[in-house]
Amino acid sequence: MHIHLAWRNIWRNPRRTTVILTAVVIGIWSMVFLGALMRGMMTGMIDNGISTLTGDIQVHHKGYRNDPVIENSMTNPSMLKKILNDTLPNGSQWTARIRVNAVANNARHYSGVTMVGINPAQEAKISFIGPERIQGKYLDSMDHHGIVIGRELLEKFETRIGKKLVLMSQDTNQEIASRAFKIIGIFTAEMKATEKQFVFVTMSAAEKMLKLKNTISEISIIIPENHNNSKIASDIREVLPPKDYEVHTWQELLHILTAYLEMFDQFMYIWFVVVFIAMGFGIVNTTLMAVYERMREFGLLKALGMKPWWIVRSVIYESFLLLIMGMAIGNLLAFACIHALSKNGIDLSYLAEGADYFGISRIIFPDIFFQDVLVANLVVIVLGIIVSIYPAVRAARFTPVEALAHI
C-alpha cells in the first residue's frame, strides 16, 4: 500500500510528474546513448590505430622505434617465423614488413612518404588494405614495379592509375636509391593523413630497391579476440633474445591514444555527474513544490501517528518510483537509438575536417559499455534519491499544528 500510495500521489499532478520524468528520461538517454557514441568513437580510433599497420603486437629490432633506419632491421626472418609459429595461439595472423621513409615524386610534385614493403596476401589479412578494399589492382607478390597509394596522395600528385611514381630512399650502403613504380591501385583509409602517408610495394621490390636480403623492419601480429595481448607479448619477449628485439603491444605503440583512453573513463563519469546536476535541480525543485502543496496532508499524517522518518520514507518512495520509471523509459529510448545506428553508424565526415587529426573515424558506430550503462543508472538512482532527501526532510519537519492551521 505504501507503493500504491506513492504511485497515486505522483499522478496527482500529471504535469509536474511529466516534467520530472522528461528530465530523467533525457538525462539517462543522453548518458547512455551519447556515452555509447563517444565509446564508439574511441573504439573506432583504436580500431583505426590497430588496422593502420599497428596490429595487436609488434616486434622490432632493438632501437628501431627510436630510429627507424635500415640498420635497425631484423636479419633473421626464418628464426622469427619459427618462434612466432610456436608461441602464437591458434587463429593468430602475422606479417612482416620493410618500412622506410622515402620521398615520392612525379613530374610535378614530391612528398615525404613511408614506403612499406609487404607480403600482399598476409598483409590483406591483418590491415586495412587488400584486394576488395582498393580501387584498381592489389599487389601481387611477384610484382616488382606495382605500387598502391592513397587517394589523397593521388589527388595531391594530380595523377591516376597507370602513371609512374618514383620513390627515393637511403639503401643499406647509405646511398640514395631510387626506383620507378607504376600506380596500380588506390586505397582509401579512415583518415586522410593515412592516405597521404603510406605507399605500398611488394617486399621483393623493396628488397631490390634497398639492396636488402633477408631483412625486415617489423612484424605485426593480430591475435584472436579472447586473448590477452600483453600476456602473449610477454611470452614472445621471453623467447626472443632481449638485446636484439623489442616487443610492444598496441597500448604501448599508441601511447597517446592509450593515455587518452584512460582519461576518457574519468571524463565520462564527470560528464554523467554534470548531466545529473542539471537533472537534480529539477528533481529537488519540483519535489519541494509538491511537498509544500501537501503541507496540510503531512500535518494530518503526523497527527495520525506517522513518525517523521516514515514521512521521509514516503516522499522518497515517490521519487524512487519516478526515477525508476524515467530510467526505464530513458534506457529503452537510448537502446532503441543505439540499435537504429548499429548497422550504418553516423557519418560525421561533413561535420569536422579537423577531427581527422585526432584519429576519429568518419563513421561512428555506437558501442555499448556495460559498465557505463551501469554507472549512468547508478548515478541517477543513487544521487536522485539523495537529493530527494532534502524535500522529504522538509515534509517531515512540518509540525501538525502549523500544517493543519495552514489552509
Added chain:
Amino acid sequence: MNIVECTEINKTYQQGKVEVQALRGISLNIKKGGFIALAGPSGSGKTTLLNIIGGLDHADSGTVNVDGQSFDKMNQSQLANLRLHSIGFVFQSYNLIPVLSAAENVEFVMLLQGIPAAERQGRARTILDDVGLKDKYDRRPAELSGGQQQRVAVARAIVSNPSIVLADEPTANLDSKTGQGLLEMMKKMNVEKKVTFVFSTHDQMVMDYARRLVLIHDGLIDNDLVKKN
C-alpha cells in the same frame, strides 16, 4: 479510571510582538467512556487544549498524562506512537488523504500499526458499515459529501480502539441535520464500543448531546457540568 489527566497547563503564543495567553493553568481529568464537549467562545483555547492533549502541541508548563503515560519525557517519535495506538483525531475539515478511497483511508492507520492486509480490509469494512457507509468503500474523499467524509474520519479514528477520540469542531462544516446524524453515530459508538469522545464546539446541539460539558473562557475553565441521565 482517568484516561486524560491535565494539571496546571499554561500555553502562550507569540503573535508578532504581542503575547497571547491561550491557556492559563487549566486542569482537566477525563474518565474512560466519557462523551465530553469543550465549549466556549472563539479564541477561548479549545483547540489549543485538544492539541496539547493529543500531543500535537506542547504546553509551556503543567503536565499531561494520557493512558498513564506522561508527555514530559516523550520525544516526537514516542508521541507519534502514542497517537497511533491510543488517540484518534477528527478535525473540522480536510481529514482524509485525497488519493485514498474511504476504505483505504480507514486502513491506513492500521497499515501504520502493522496489521496484516486481510485483517485491515475486514475491519475497515465492518467499521464503515457501523458508521453507515456500507456501499461507499471505494469512493475517494472528493466523491463523498462533507457528512460522509466526517463519518469516514470517525471510522478511522475509532477503528483501532483508541483510548480517546479528540474531535475539534467535527460538525462545524455540516448542516444541522447532517451534524445530528454524525452525533448520533458517535453516541452509538460511545455506547456500544465504549469509545471516549472529547469535542470542542460552538454548537448548541453538540452541547446537548454531551454528557459532560466543560465551558472554557479565556484559557480557564468557567464551568464543568456533568449531566445526569
